[in-house]
Structure formats: C-alpha cells, structure tokens
Amino acid sequence: MLNIAVCGKFHYPKYLKYLHQENFLMNFYCSYKVGENFGIPAEKNNNLFFKEYLYNLHLRTLGERGLNEMTAVYHNLWQRSVKKIFKPAEVNHFMIHGNCTDLIALCNRENTITIGEAVNAHPVFQDRLLNEEAKKRGMKYNANIPVTKKMLTEFDAVDHLLVSSRFVKRTFVENGCDEAKIITLPYGVERTLPAAAAHPEKPASINLKKIRVLCVGQITIRKGQYYLLEAIKLLNQSSMDRMFELTLVGRSEPAYMKCLNELSAEFEHIRHIDNSDMTAFMAGFDIFVLPSLEDGFSVVVTEALSAGLPVVTTSNNGAADIIEDGYNGIVVAAGDAALIKRAIERVVDEKITGKKKDLLSWKDYAARLKSNCENLLAARTYA
Numbered sequence: 001m002l003n004i005a006v007c008g009k010f011h012y013p014k015y016l017k018y019l020h021q022e023n024f025l026m027n028f029y030c031s032y033k034v035g036e037n038f039g040i041p042a043e044k045n046n047n048l049f050f051k052e053y054l055y056n057l058h059l060r061t062l063g064e065r066g067l068n069e070m071t072a073v074y075h076n077l078w079q080r081s082v083k084k085i086f087k088p089a090e091v092n093h094f095m096i097h098g099n100c101t102d103l104i105a106l107c108n109r110e111n112t113i114t115i116g117e118a119v120n121a122h123p124v125f126q127d128r129l130l131n132e133e134a135k136k137r138g139m140k141y142n143a144n145i146p147v148t149k150k151m152l153t154e155f156d157a158v159d160h161l162l163v164s165s166r167f168v169k170r171t172f173v174e175n176g177c178d179e180a181k182i183i184t185l186p187y188g189v190e191r192t193l194p195a196a197a198a199h200p201e202k203p204a205s206i207n208l209k210k211i212r213v214l215c216v217g218q219i220t221i222r223k224g225q226y227y228l229l230e231a232i233k234l235l236n237q238s239s240m241d242r243m244f245e246l247t248l249v250g251r252s253e254p255a256y257m258k259c260l261n262e263l264s265a266e267f268e269h270i271r272h273i274d275n276s277d278m279t280a281f282m283a284g285f286d287i288f289v290l291p292s293l294e295d296g297f298s299v300v301v302t303e304a305l306s307a308g309l310p311v312v313t314t315s316n317n318g319a320a321d322i323i324e325d326g327y328n329g330i331v332v333a334a335g336d337a338a339l340i341k342r343a344i345e346r347v348v349d350e351k352i353t354g355k356k357k358d359l360l361s362w363k364d365y366a367a368r369l370k371s372n373c374e375n376l377l378a379a380r381t382y383a
Contacts, residue, residue, distance in 0.1 A: 002025040002373055003088065005103055007078045007093035008121065009052065011187060012300055013038040016044070018366035020044065021344040025091040029082050046085060051078040064253060068144045075099035075147075077233050088112045091373045094158065095119060098150030101277070104157045113376050115183075116158035121171040121316075123148045125220075129316075133221050133293055133335070141221070160376065164297035165318025183372055186321055188362035210243050211348060214285040214309070216278070216300045217268070220251035224291035224314070225260060230337035231291075233265040235344060245343070247285070249273055261383050281362040284305035287347050288354075292317040296325035302359065305329075309354040328355040 006012055009032040011081045017039030019025035027044050031052045037045055051074045058070060079099050083106070087214050091106045094100040096116040120126060127143045134141035143295040155172075157160065161182045171177050213232065217223040225248060246267040260267075260336050272279050278300070282288065288304035289312040297318035304311050305322070311329035313320055330346055332339040336370055346352065360368070 001031070001089045001091070001266065002029050002370070003092045004027040004083060005087075005093070005100055007031050007075060007097060008095075009036075009038075010095060012095075014299075015188065015362040015366040015369070016040050017067040018363045019370065022366065022370055024370045027087070029086065031078050038169075046082070048078055048081040050081065051075070051196070059251075064255075065140075068142055069145075071144060072098075072146050079103060081304050089379060093117065093354055093373075094154070096151055096154045096158075098147040098154065101150055101154055104154055105260045108157065113160070113161045113373075113380060114158040115162050115376075116154055117162040118168055118172065118296065119164070119292050120153070121168055122175040122177070123166065124175050125171040126294050129294055130221055131238065131257075133224075137221065137226065137256075139221065139255050139259065142205065152330045156344045163318075165321050167316060167318045183369055185365065186360060187302065188296050188317075188360040189306055189363035206223070209241065211287065212285040213244055213246045213289055214249070214282060214289050214304070215246070215289050215291070216249040216282075216304075217290060217295075217298065217372060218271075219248055219257055219260070221253070221256050222292065222294050223250075224262070224293040224334065225256075227335060227340055228289055228291045229260055229263045229265040229267060229338035229346065232267070233263065234337065234341045239337075242348075249281075279303050279307045282309060287310060287344060289310065289313070289340065289344065290317060290319075290336070291340055295319065297321075305354045305359075307354065309355065310347045311338060311353045314348065322359055326350060326352060328353070 001027050004012055009030050016025060016028055020040045025044060027046055028040060029046045031048050031050060034049050055074050058067060064108045079102055083102060086103060088107045091113045093115045094104060096118055104114055130139040163179065163182055163184055166186050169182050169184055172182060187236060215228055219225055232244050232246045247270060248267055249270045251271060275356060282304055288309040290298055290301060292298065292314050293316055295317035301311050301313060301319035305328060311323055312336040313323060313331060315331055316334040320331040323331050329352065330343040332343050
C-alpha cells in the first residue's frame with residue numbers, strides 16, 4: 001500500500017483514482033481548497049487545507065512581499081497538522097519541497113520505503129540559473145535558502161528519488177545524486193478530449209494571416225516568457241503577410257511583468273483558466289510555446305498536444321522528452337529568442353501539427369508507479 005503526501009495538490013489528482021481502483025492507495029495527504037474529493041473516498045482524502053488559504057491570502061494582500069520568510073511558517077503548519085494523523089504505509093511517497101522532513105524521518109524510523117519526488121531540477125542548478133537570468137533583467141532573484149536546505153536534507157533522507165524527465169535526472173546526477181537511486185517516470189496525458197478540441201491539426205495552413213500563439217504558466221523568470229515576447233516582436237517586424245498574436249495565461253510576478261511590458265511587445269494576459277476548461281481553451285489557438293528556463297515536466301505541454309497544438313519548448317523543460325522534432329513540435333535551447341522565432345516559423349512553414357505520439361495516460365502512469373513500488377517492496381523482502 002502507498003501513502004502520498006504533498007503540500008498542495010500539483011499533478012497527483014490526475015492519477016489518484018486509478019491507484020484507488022487498484023486498491024493500492026492507503027492515504028493522500030494534501031493541502032487544497034475545501035470540497036475537492038479527487039475521485040477517492042473521503043476516508044483516504046486527508047486535506048489539511050489551512051495552509052492553502054493562508055498562502056493565497058498572503059498573495060492577495062501582500063503579493064510576493066515577505067513570502068519567502070512566511071513560506072516556512074506555512075509549511076510547518078501543514079506538516080504539524082499531517083503528523084497528528086499520519087500513519088506510515090509500506091511505501092511512502094513525498095513531494096519534496098522542504099515540508100516533509102519530519103514525516104520522512106518518521107517513516108525511516110518505522111523502516112518503511114520512502115520515495116521523494118522532485119518536480120523540478122536540482123535546487124542548486126535552479127538557483128544558479130535563475131540568479132544569472134535575474135541579473136540580465138535587472139531584477140533580484142530571491143532564493144529561498146531555508147527551503148532549499150530542507151529540500152537537500154529530504155533528498156538525502158529518502159530511499160529513492162522519482163523524477164519525470166531526463167533533464168531533471170541529469171541535474172541531480174551532476175549535483176552528486178547516486179544515479180542508481182533515481183526512478184524516471186514521465187507524466188501522463190488525458191485521453192478524453194473535450195468536444196471543443198475539434199481541430200486535430202494546427203496550424204491548418206501556411207496561408208494563415210493571423211496566427212494565435214499561446215503560453216500557459218506562471219509569468220515568472222523561471223518560465224522565460226521574456227524570450228517569447230522578443231521572438232513575437234521579431235516575427236511581427238519581419239513578416240509582411242502574417243500577424244502573430246500572443247496570449248499569456250498565468251499568475252504574474254509584478255517585477256517580471258514590468259520587465260515584459262518594457263519590451264513593447266503586444267500580448268494579451270489572462271490570469272487564470274480553470275483546469276477543467278484548459279484543453280478546450282487551448283483548442284482555440286494555433287501554436288503552443290513554453291520557453292522555460294527550468295521546468296521539471298510541464299503538464300501543460302501534454303494538454304496542448306491533447307488539444308492538437310504543435311509545441312515549441314526548450315531542452316530545459318522535461319516535457320521536451322515527448323516532443324519529436326518536426327512531428328509534434330520543436331525543442332530549442334533555453335534563453336534564445338532567435339531560436340524560438342525560427343521554431344515558430346518552422347511550425348508554420350512545415351505545417352507541423354500537435355500529435356501525442358505513444359504517451360502514457362494517467363491510468364498508465366498509476367500502473368507503472370504501482371509496479372515500481374511493488375518491485376521496491378520485493379527487492380527489500382529478498383535483500
């Protein structure tokens with residue numbers, strides 16, 4: 001049996017019901033808005049939601065001001081609440097973000113198997129990269145050093161490390177993690193498409209006069225939207241017969257949004273689209289671009305492919321693993337507007353379309369996760 005603990009919800013609700021159907025899920029510990037059942041019985045859904053409301057209240061009232069300092073407080077509140085009800089399972093799966101240190105230690109004392117999931121690149125790699133980018137933009141990168149230290153402690157403390165991509169694995173190995181400790185399991189995709197996703201091939205024609213480009217993700221230095229805006233600006237300056245329209249979807253970091261506005265490149269900003277509406281919303285666009293400087297595995301890439309959109313992303317996004325050049329998109333090096341511009345031109349000129357290839361469904365993902373856990377249990381039994 002498996003426990004999953006995450007301070008938030010992230011991608012886990014996409015496959016929890018399948019673990020439950022396989023009778024392999026013992027408990028899910030999370031922090032999310034009240035009323036979500038994630039497709040599992042109430043007795044398995046342990047939503048310690050206070051942290052989520054405090055965190056969002058902080059963002060609405062203070063923005064990013066003081067957030068680093070208070071994050072540890074919010075994390076501790078959640079972990080203390082979980083500890084009161086937590087019961088170790090045979091395998092205990094934690095999303096590593098500096099808020100499960102005590103829970104991991106408890107499981108280790110009970111001699112159960114612990115798996116830590118890294119949803120992003122190694123924090124040392126990430127902090128170095130983003131600090132360099134912030135300097136280029138005249139911004140200050142506020143690394144959360146206390147959280148990073150706790151994350152490093154947690155990575156060392158777990159028996160196994162679960163990552164979603166070759167990119168994330170590489171950053172951990174380069175920073176001293178034992179490769180034998182790492183399990184790589186790419187994320188799944190939704191198999192059921194909404195009725196609105198009625199255009200399986202986009203762009204439909206090289207004669208399009210107006211090409212709608214979409215980028216979904218928090219508008220922050222890590223996602224690299226600066227380079228996409230530069231690329232769109234270059235495209236519209238050089239094109240005589242096409243207009244490229246850009247829409248950014250996601251909560252924005254004020255300092256970075258100011259930086260984007262100073263580029264004088266036109267774009268529409270939509271703060272939020274509900275997850276349940278995302279694939280249908282995406283179907284109204286022609287090309288999806290995610291110019292990440294660092295992304296463990298962006299699930300919105302799989303959603304874009306599900307909506308029929310070709311994807312342009314970077315080699316620093318783990319979801320690049322599912323993009324085949326010229327087949328369903330293009331992968332470019334991170335931090336280069338000229339490369340993004342050329343990739344978008346190629347998508348249109350070569351009529352590259354969004355295809356999902358042979359990707360895992362979330363049901364497949366749950367089955368493979370279960371299989372991995374069972375193998376770990378068997379190896380411990382016969383050791």
